[in-house]
Amino acid sequence: MFASISSAVLHGAVGHPIRVEVHVGKGLPGFTISGLPDESVRESRDRVRAAILSSALPYPDIRITVNLAPSDQRKTGSGLDLAIAVGILAASGVVDPAAAQAVAYVGELGLDGSLRAIPGVAPMVGSLGDEDVVVPVDSAVEAHVAARGTVRLLQRLDELVAVLNAEQPWPEHEPPAPPPEVTTSADLADVHGQHAARRSLEIAAAGGHHLLMVGPPGAGKTMLASRLPGLLPALDRERALEATMVHSAAGVRLPAGGLITRPPYRAPHHTTSAVALVGGGSGSIRPGEISLAHCGVLFMDEIAEFAPKVLDGLRQPLENRHITVSRSKINVVLPADFLLVAAMNPCPCGGGAPGACRCNAANLHRYLRRLSGPLLDRFDLRVDVHRPGVDDLLASTGGEATAVVAERVRLAREAAVGRQGCLNSRLDGSRLDRFAPLDTGGRAVLRDRLERGRLSARGYHRVRRVARTIADLDPRQPDVIPERAIHLALELRAPFDEALGRVA
Amino acid sequence: MTGASIPGAGYVAALASFDRMTATRLRALLRDRDPQEAYALAAGRVQPSDPIATLFAEYADLAQRWRTEARRHRPADAWRRCVEAGVDVVRPDDARFPAQLLGDPACPAVLFVRGDLDVLDARRVGIVGTRNATQQGRATAARFGAELAEAGVVVVSGLARGVDGAAHRGALSVDGSHPVGIVGNGLDQPYPRQHAELWARVAARGALVSEWPPGTPPDAFRFPLRNRILAALVEVLVVVESRERGGSLITAKEAGERSVDVMAVPGSVHSPASAGTNRLLSDGAAPATETADILVALGLDTRRAGRTRFDPRPAPRGTAAAIVESCRSQPLTLDAVVDSTGLSVADAAMAVARLERDGWLRSTGGWFEAIDEWADLA
Ligand SMILES: [Zn+2]
Numbered sequence: 025m026f027a028s029i030s031s032a033v034l035h036g037a038v039g040h041p042i043r044v045e046v047h048v049g050k051g052l053p054g055f056t057i058s059g060l061p062d063e064s065v066r067e068s069r070d071r072v073r074a075a076i077l078s079s080a081l082p083y084p085d086i087r088i089t090v091n092l093a094p095s096d097q098r099k100t101g102s103g104l105d106l107a108i109a110v111g112i113l114a115a116s117g118v119v120d121p122a123a124a125q126a127v128a129y130v131g132e133l134g135l136d137g138s139l140r141a142i143p144g145v146a147p148m149v150g151s152l153g154d155e156d157v158v159v160p161v162d163s164a165v166e167a168h169v170a171a172r173g174t175v176r177l178l179q180r181l182d183e184l185v186a187v188l189n190a191e192q193p194w195p196e197h198e199p200p201a202p203p204p205e206v207t208t209s210a211d212l213a214d215v216h217g218q219h220a221a222r223r224s225l226e227i228a229a230a231g232g233h234h235l236l237m238v239g240p241p242g243a244g245k246t247m248l249a250s251r252l253p254g255l256l257p258a259l260d261r262e263r264a265l266e267a268t269m270v271h272s273a274a275g276v277r278l279p280a281g282g283l284i285t286r287p288p289y290r291a292p293h294h295t296t297s298a299v300a301l302v303g304g305g306s307g308s309i310r311p312g313e314i315s316l317a318h319c320g321v322l323f324m325d326e327i328a329e330f331a332p333k334v335l336d337g338l339r340q341p342l343e344n345r346h347i348t349v350s351r352s353k354i355n356v357v358l359p360a361d362f363l364l365v366a367a368m369n370p371c372p373c374g375g376g377a378p379g380a381c382r383c384n385a386a387n388l389h390r391y392l393r394r395l396s397g398p399l400l401d402r403f404d405l406r407v408d409v410h411r412p413g414v415d416d417l418l419a420s421t422g423g424e425a426t427a428v429v430a431e432r433v434r435l436a437r438e439a440a441v442g443r444q445g446c447l448n449s450r451l452d453g454s455r456l457d458r459f460a461p462l463d464t465g466g467r468a469v470l471r472d473r474l475e476r477g478r479l480s481a482r483g484y485h486r487v488r489r490v491a492r493t494i495a496d497l498d499p500r501q502p503d504v505i506p507e508r509a510i511h512l513a514l515e516l517r518a519p520f521d522e523a524l525g526r527v528a
Numbered sequence: 529m530t531g532a533s534i535p536g537a538g539y540v541a542a543l544a545s546f547d548r549m550t551a552t553r554l555r556a557l558l559r560d561r562d563p564q565e566a567y568a569l570a571a572g573r574v575q576p577s578d579p580i581a582t583l584f585a586e587y588a589d590l591a592q593r594w595r596t597e598a599r600r601h602r603p604a605d606a607w608r609r610c611v612e613a614g615v616d617v618v619r620p621d622d623a624r625f626p627a628q629l630l631g632d633p634a635c636p637a638v639l640f641v642r643g644d645l646d647v648l649d650a651r652r653v654g655i656v657g658t659r660n661a662t663q664q665g666r667a668t669a670a671r672f673g674a675e676l677a678e679a680g681v682v683v684v685s686g687l688a689r690g691v692d693g694a695a696h697r698g699a700l701s702v703d704g705s706h707p708v709g710i711v712g713n714g715l716d717q718p719y720p721r722q723h724a725e726l727w728a729r730v731a732a733r734g735a736l737v738s739e740w741p742p743g744t745p746p747d748a749f750r751f752p753l754r755n756r757i758l759a760a761l762v763e764v765l766v767v768v769e770s771r772e773r774g775g776s777l778i779t780a781k782e783a784g785e786r787s788v789d790v791m792a793v794p795g796s797v798h799s800p801a802s803a804g805t806n807r808l809l810s811d812g813a814a815p816a817t818e819t820a821d822i823l824v825a826l827g828l829d830t831r832r833a834g835r836t837r838f839d840p841r842p843a844p845r846g847t848a849a850a851i852v853e854s855c856r857s858q859p860l861t862l863d864a865v866v867d868s869t870g871l872s873v874a875d876a877a878m879a880v881a882r883l884e885r886d887g888w889l890r891s892t893g894g895w896f897e898a899i900d901e902w903a904d905l906a
Pocket of ligand 1: 371373374380383
């Protein structure tokens, strides 16, 4: 008559355990679900009924009442289907209630009785603690990466009846083949010339500084950006789980081992919508590109071509390293701690060497104004990237390999975290004075720039942060930042938009 | 103002404002007629005789178009604008009309002038070039402008952004010089607007010349026409920088057709701003690398000793001097500085920053250009 089944729902990128309480009893035939289900959960009534009937199982044409607990929490998505179906089968005596209630269930049902994968199985299974859990075969990798209990794989609802009634053992299903390994042959050794851009990638990786590359088409901005994740250290267990949960919640297939161990690299196109970039959507709230780039790199090519509204959505995550997506009655906080690399042309025509630009002043202004001052301010590094010279392309040897640079990056990050507990990009005013003192030459250079109005107060702090990272990348790791580090930091913060009267 | 009290110049100015008016058509209208009659004829108020009758017959809608234009461009208004802008209306029968233009096949029917056309009695050199000039190009134009003015030569240019403006600034830096500007729009509206002060100074010291009356906008089609006047007025035309298909090349072609000597400043083969000038050189133009080259072409002997300006900047040494020297031949990126010096990126950044501070280099969009001592005028 009654069964209480364990399941879970997804809230952003976080799973929450749910108890599905099913009562089957006398009364007018009907099927009600209480406990703050949203539309997607209510639809499960039709799927569950069809799935039970097409599995040739008896469906109780009497009153079915389902309550979802805890009752103060909104429930979205179709992942409760399987638990509701099992609850009905247990409460109406089709399967052994004790056996049914000993396991948790996460998965959607097809009308034909098949089990379907849903996004977010990893965080949902993770929320179930050490309970054993039944999931669709296609969710195997996600369930295994998060489960502390045993994971059971099912293809169809009817397989379950024999198992729960102790007529057969759990079926042995082969988990699906993992997605093909993305072979990242992108090594810095393949980059010829581009000394300044290479250096800025290294600094960005070492200090967590957001990077804007400005250069004409064909200068290799995309090629450079794709090499940045390789410079970042592998994710520690905690960060790897965070990234994995977000990917699972977004319905992105996980790599063979399940866990995402390398910093992700996301490169949304400039036609990407605000929802796809920052997250949201109708139905359940899905993580956007900025959350998929969590713990990794978000590359925005042609950043000036993104819709202003989309770019606006970057402000909160760049400030707080997470994003709050609000829909009626639901607020979801999604992680969004990413390293932003953006690229743009210096002007609409592409520009190039002095004298090459064919833009008129009005068009140039309109183009540069697309990037708001506050957004531009987020980039500690703004580097001019040029088409490599013929000599560079012909040179037989590229520059240093990714592995060599990544080792310097690792040491610099360790130095920063050891000194101040965070990367240099997070140093603020008072801690800058304490942890990033300048030598007299460097102070004089910055004072001169400030007095001549060629450096803003904000720029002053950003230059010092970057200079701190430059000094940390030096094998001697000097406590006092030398003048040459200041010069390089200034050079890597080019006021490319001086046509608008902005300064570094 | 009644018709009788408007001078003939008002009618000429109104006619010159007409859409589809050309120098040839205006000359034909004004031939053997006083301006008031010419205006009545163009406005369709009297029966046309040849050649105007043929013109109207040839272009079916022209008579109609000009009747409309006559309602838009009233002689009284046109005259008032000339007076307000201090613009003289100079026709070929006027003693002030430049003699160099009288024999020209494309002689303008009228010139609108601010300033004194008599300054054209001196030796005349045109300096033209691209609007998007490099720092180097603007400095070269300023140096030529100043040193030619120093030698008593009248500098003629188009007052556009870039090379043109720099040439005039250079000429104006010399006391007693008389630069001449030929422009493609009405003299009451300086174009580009940032050059308003430059226009005023050229008008005060020399002359500003346009083929069109006050109120005429700077339409693109007018600039090639302006170029022919510039080419016809000078003895030597110097193209400082020009892109592959730049407007300066039209001026050079017009000059060539008039047997005016064309000179060009050689530039790096890598610089798009020098693509046109390098083409001119390979087509036979004489190279102009210093002002003396131009003075020699004018037949002026001028081996003046020494530079006329003192350079107060601390001289760079060693690697720094080498960087300035490389940037002189073509703008360099930081990467190129690294490649040519072997310095680390940080040391290269420090070297160029110091050269920038001392006034030897200027950085634009990640390119470093050498600044020579004329840059403050460019
Ligand atoms: Zn451009």
